[in-house]
Amino acid sequence: MTREFREDIIADVKRDFAARVEARRPYETQWRLNMNFYMGNQYCTALPTGEIADVKRDYYWQEREVFNHISAIVETRQAKLNTVRPSLTVRPFSSDDGDVKTAKNATKILNSACDRLDVDALLTDGTMWSEICGTGFYYIGWDARAGLEISDGVFEGDVCASVVPPFEIYPDNIFAQNVSDCRSIIRARAVDVDELKRVYGKTVQPETSDVIGLSSAAVGGGLVANSALNKLAPTVAEHSAVLIERYVVPSSDKPDGELAVVANGVLLHYGALPYINGVDGRREIPFIKQASLVNAGCFFGASVVERSIPVQRAYNAVKNRKHEFMNRLSMGVMAVEDGSVDIDNLEQEGISPGKILVYRQGATPPRMVDMGSVPTAFDTEEARLLNEFTKISGVSEIMRSSEAVSANMSGVALQLLIEQDDTRLSLSAEYVRIAARDIARHILRLYKQFGSDSRLARIAGQNGQVELVRWSASDISSDDVIFTTDNELLSTPAMRQNMMIELFKMGLLSDAEGKMSETQKHRFLEALGYGGWDSDIDLAQVHVSRAETENLKDAYKINEFDDHELHADAHVKYLLSECPTGKKAERLKAHIKEHRAAIALTAAPEQSTAPAARQSTATA
Numbered sequence: 001m002t003r004e005f006r007e008d009i010i011a012d013v014k015r016d017f018a019a020r021v022e023a024r025r026p027y028e029t030q031w032r033l034n035m036n037f038y039m040g041n042q043y044c045t046a047l048p049t050g051e052i053a054d055v056k057r058d059y060y061w062q063e064r065e066v067f068n069h070i071s072a073i074v075e076t077r078q079a080k081l082n083t084v085r086p087s088l089t090v091r092p093f094s095s096d097d098g099d100v101k102t103a104k105n106a107t108k109i110l111n112s113a114c115d116r117l118d119v120d121a122l123l124t125d126g127t128m129w130s131e132i133c134g135t136g137f138y139y140i141g142w143d144a145r146a147g148l149e150i151s152d153g154v155f156e157g158d159v160c161a162s163v164v165p166p167f168e169i170y171p172d173n174i175f176a177q178n179v180s181d182c183r184s185i186i187r188a189r190a191v192d193v194d195e196l197k198r199v200y201g202k203t204v205q206p207e208t209s210d211v212i213g214l215s216s217a218a219v220g221g222g223l224v225a226n227s228a229l230n231k232l233a234p235t236v237a238e239h240s241a242v243l244i245e246r247y248v249v250p251s252s253d254k255p256d257g258e259l260a261v262v263a264n265g266v267l268l269h270y271g272a273l274p275y276i277n278g279v280d281g282r283r284e285i286p287f288i289k290q291a292s293l294v295n296a297g298c299f300f301g302a303s304v305v306e307r308s309i310p311v312q313r314a315y316n317a318v319k320n321r322k323h324e325f326m327n328r329l330s331m332g333v334m335a336v337e338d339g340s341v342d343i344d345n346l347e348q349e350g351i352s353p354g355k356i357l358v359y360r361q362g363a364t365p366p367r368m369v370d371m372g373s374v375p376t377a378f379d380t381e382e383a384r385l386l387n388e389f390t391k392i393s394g395v396s397e398i399m400r401s402s403e404a405v406s407a408n409m410s411g412v413a414l415q416l417l418i419e420q421d422d423t424r425l426s427l428s429a430e431y432v433r434i435a436a437r438d439i440a441r442h443i444l445r446l447y448k449q450f451g452s453d454s455r456l457a458r459i460a461g462q463n464g465q466v467e468l469v470r471w472s473a474s475d476i477s478s479d480d481v482i483f484t485t486d487n488e489l490l491s492t493p494a495m496r497q498n499m500m501i502e503l504f505k506m507g508l509l510s511d512a513e514g515k516m517s518e519t520q521k522h523r524f525l526e527a528l529g530y531g532g533w534d535s536d537i538d539l540a541q542v543h544v545s546r547a548e549t550e551n552l553k554d555a556y557k558i559n560e561f562d563d564h565e566l567h568a569d570a571h572v573k574y575l576l577s578e579c580p581t582g583k584k585a586e587r588l589k590a591h592i593k594e595h596r597a598a599i600a601l602t603a604a605p606e607q608s609t610a611p612a613a614r615q616s617t618a619t620a
Contacts, residue, residue, distance in 0.1 A: 001270065006267045006270075009260055009262075009267055009270060010262050010265060010266075010267050013186075013244055013246050013260050013262045014244070014262065016172075016186065016246065017170065017186055017188060017244050017246075020170035020171070020172070020186055021170065023174050024170055024174065025050045026050070027166075027174075027300050028050070028167065029046050029050045029051075029052070030046070030306055031132075031133040031134075031166060031167065032052050032212065032232050033046050033052060033306070033309065034132050034133055034134075034303055034305040034306055034309075035132055035133070035232045036052060036231050036232050037068075037070050037305060037308075037309055037312060038070055038071055038074055038132050038305060039071075039229065039230045039231065039232070040066050040068050040071070040229040040230070041054075041229050041230065041231035041232075042066050042068070042070075042312060042313070042316060043055045043064060043066075044231065052231075052232070052233075054231075061324075062320075062324070063221065063320035063321075063323045063324050063327075064221060064320060065221050065227070065316070065319065065320055065323070066227070066229065066316060067315060067316055067319050068312075069308070069312060069315065069386075069389055070305055070308050070309070070312050073304060073305075073308060073389065073393045073395045074131050074132060074304070074305065076395045077131055077304065077393070077394075077395060077425060077428070078124075078127055078128060078131050080425050080429075081127050081131070081425065081428060081429055081432055082123075082124055082127065084123075084429045084432045084433060085120060085123070085436070086433045086436055086437070088107075088110065088436065088437060088440050088481050088482070089103075089107045089481070089482060090103045090104075090106040090107045090110065090444070090478055090479070090480065090481055090482075091103065091478060091480040091481075091482050092477075092478055093477050093478040093480070099477055099478065100579065101578075102475055102476070102477040102478070103477070103478050105471060105475045105476075106444060106475065106476045106477070106478060106479075108457070109444070109447065109457055109471055109475070109476065110440055110443060110444060110481070112457040113159060113443050113447070113457075114440070114443070116158075117159065117160075117161045117443075119161070119436065119439060122138060122161055122162075122163055122439070123432060123435065123436060125163040126138055126163045126290050126435065127290070127432060129163065129165055129166060130290050130291060130292040130301065130303075130428075130431070131292050131303060131304070131305075131428075132303060132305055133165070133166050133300075133303060134166075134291060134292050134293065134295075134300055134301040134302045134303035134306070135166045135289060135290070135291050135292070135300045135301040136163065136164075136165070136166065136289075136290045137163070137164035137165075137166065137168075137169055137287050137288065137289055137290070138161060138162070138163060138164065138287065138288040138290070138435065138439055139161065139162050139163075139164050139187075139286055139287055139288075140159065140160075140161050140277070140286055140288065140439060140442035140443065140446065141159075141160050141161075141274075141275065141286055141446075142157060142158075142159060142160065142274070142275065142446050142449075142450055143157060143158055143159070143160040144157045145157070146158035146159075146160060147455075150453075156453055156455065157450055159443050159446050159447065161439065161443075164187065164287065166300060167212065168187050168188060168189045169185060169186075169187060169287070170185065170186040170187070170188060171184075171185050171186075171299045172184045172185065172186075173299070174298065174299055174300075175297055175298060175299065176299050177294075177297065177298075177299065178289060178299075179284075179285055179287050179288070179289050180284070182249075182285065182299070183248065183249055184246060184247060184248040184249065184285075185246075185247050185285050185287060186244060186245065186246045186247075187244075187245045187247075187287075188242055188243065188244045188245070189242070189243055190209035190211050190237040190240045190241070190242055190243070191240055191241065191242075191243040191263070192239060192240050193205070193206050193239060193240060193241055194239075196241065196243065196263055196268065200261070200268040200269060202266055202268055203266075204241045204263045204264050204266050204268075205241070205264055206238075206239050206240060206241060206264075207240075207241050207242065207264045208236055209236065209237040209240045209241065209242050210234055210235075210236060210237075211234070211235055211236070211237045212232055212233070212234060212235070213232075213233060213234070213235035241263045241264040242263065242264070243261065243262075243263045243268075244261070244262045244263065245259065245260075245261050246258070246259070246260045246261075246262075247259055247273060247285045247286070247287075248260075248273075249273075249283075249284065249285060250273070250282070250283055254272075256272035256273060256283055257272055257273035257283050258270075258271075258272065258273065259271055259272065259273055259274060273285070275442075275445075275446060275449065276445060276448075276449045277441075277442045277445045277446060277449075278445075286442070288435055288438045288439060288442065289435075290431055290432065290434075290435040291431050292304065292428050292431070293427070293428065294431075304392065304393045304394070307392045307393070308389060308392055308393055311385055311388045311389055311392060314381075314385055315382070315385045315386075315389075318378060318381050318382050318385065319382065321378070322374065322378040322382070325371075325374050325375075325378070326374060328371050329371050329373070329374070331350075332351075332368045332369075332371075333368070333369045333371060334346070334351070334366050334367070334368055334369070335366065335367050335368075335369050336366045337359075337363050337364045337366075339360060339363070340359045340360045340363035340364065340365075340366070341357065341358065341359045341360070341366060342358070346366070394424030394425060395424075437481050437482075440481040441479050441480075441481050444476055444479040444481065445479050447473060447476055448473050448476045448479065449473070450473075451471075451472060451473040451476075452472060452473050453472065454470055454471070454472050455470070455471055455472065457471060500524065504524065509524060517565065521540075539563075540563070540566060543562065543563040543566040543567060543570075544566055544570050546562075546567075547566065547567040547570035547571060548570055548574070550567075550571070550591075551570070551571065551574040551578075551588070554584060554587070555587070556587060556588065556590075556591035556594075558591075558594050558595065558598065562595070562598075564595040564596070564598045564599045564602070565595075565599060567595050568592055568595040568596055568599070571588060571591060571592045571595070572592060574588070575588055575589070575592070
């Protein structure tokens with residue numbers, strides 16, 4: 001690579017980045033305004049230049065308290081969306097037994113990787129950004145220095161994942177709907193120069209890096225009260241440089257795409273896109289987008305915060321003007337003739353109980369001005385604005401205050417209101433599910449690309465057992481990750497438990513005699529979340545666990561203490577789900593016949609004693 005070529009690349013990246021900064025500026029202004037209102041700095045406004053400026057008081061006595069409903073709305077929405085954690089599985093490439101087996105192994109590998117990366121925490125952080133700014137992003141890459149150390153300074157590597165704020169993402173087309181619709185994306189952020197030296201091995205001189213930080217904003221309260229709140233304000237990062245990474249998708253002249261990394265005039269890296277993370281072995285941009293609400297024809301999504309800002313401003317104004325009116329009623333407004341009293345003394349001390357008010361002889365005595373009462377329009381407007389919060393945000397009083405609107409509300413009506421709230425959030429919840437699925441697909445594709453060496457993974461199996469699985473890239477034949485559960489907001493655990501109880505009351509879980517077997521009882525309590533509720537169920541779990549252990553063995557032997565019904569069901573389930581072949585399947589079928597023979601032998605004495613019992617009863 002010649003010097004002229006490097007300089008051309010650096011100049012092109014810097015010119016491209018400057019153009020994208022200007023194109024994205026209006027969206028960044030809105031994000032900063034959203035974050036200020038979320039943190040409580042609600043006496044600010046956006047200037048035409050894109051800066052956020054504080055709004056000053058008009059009068060020293062003006063009430064400027066903040067009644068922050070936006071933070072409560074965001075926290076409630078995020079609490080509901082954090083329950084959305086879909087169960088994912090890998091769909092086999094075909095119905096062949098080998099593909100089915102490798103798909104099950106890939107599902108185990110995926111679950112182990114998600115536990116190690118703590119994908120739940122990633123989704124929580126990403127949802128926070130999407131709820132406040134409208135969009136959050138995830139970066140899924142490969143860390144060559146992660147994993148076990150193979151030799152001196154050489155590691156096996158592993159997948160790495162992180163949450164990327166929208167402030168760091170610059171698409172080439174602001175009107176593209178998804179990441180896949182963009183031809184290139186730039187990620188820019190301030191990074192310490194020592195970290196750049198460690199990662200890229202090149203020295204970069206520090207530069208002035210404008211970043212967004214927190215500072216204190218004194219917004220005040222009223223006559224004498226003041227309150228200090230955090231606000232988002234530009235600041236300067238020390239000993240750092242702006243790291244610009246430009247990802248370009250493959251094209252006819254660049255079939256593997258392009259990745260150029262520049263920092264303060266230094267080309268740190270130039271080459272192809274590093275990851276085969278797309279469909280059918282294609283190289284794609286390693287970012288995953290999660291929106292709160294989609295803006296049609298726009299790359300960045302919308303947030304309920306920006307919709308709630310006008311209502312929040314009006315609510316603060318109504319509450320503060322109401323309190324100012326009440327201050328006038330309680331403290332009073334006095335009319336005094338000029339020169340009749342000592343104004344300074346009256347202004348400092350007021351009219352205290354028992355005070356002797358001296359005024360000039362012949363003058364009009366001071367009097368209190370009748371201010372009337374607080375107009376009812378304040379209460380009406382306050383209630384209307386609270387209702388406006390509910391309509392805009394989709395978060396009702398039931399969700400925010402965790403109590404029913406009316407004490408006389410029936411359980412059916414309360415359940416209908418809760419379902420309506422969940423329906424409003426189901427769209428945002430679906431975007432969380434899609435992001436979790438795309439994260440899983442990227443993880444599997446990176447393991448398929450880089451996991452050529454044999455690896456060990458700790459897998460949490462059933463009944464709390466932990467197993468070690470040895471695998472490599474050849475064990476991942478499919479990266480088609482699908483959902484195995486419905487939207488968690490539309491089918492909550494409480495709803496599923498109520499349905500199970502209703503099925504039990506209807507007798508659909510019992511046999512012809514109206515009884516439940518031990519196996520059915522064990523599964524019923526496990527579905528309700530009480531799998532280890534009592535000692536009998538604990539014993540059933542031990543039997544099932546022992547039977548599952550026997551499924552992995554080549555020799556089977558009946559124990560006299562076995563619960564033959566539980567063992568037979570576990571063996572049949574393994575036979576149908578895992579589809580073993582050859583001699584192992586034949587031995588397992590014979591073992592199941594032994595359990596069923598033991599069940600029949602146990603039931604035979606009971607049947608033989610029944611006629612004798614009836615005969616003795618008849619004789620008596």
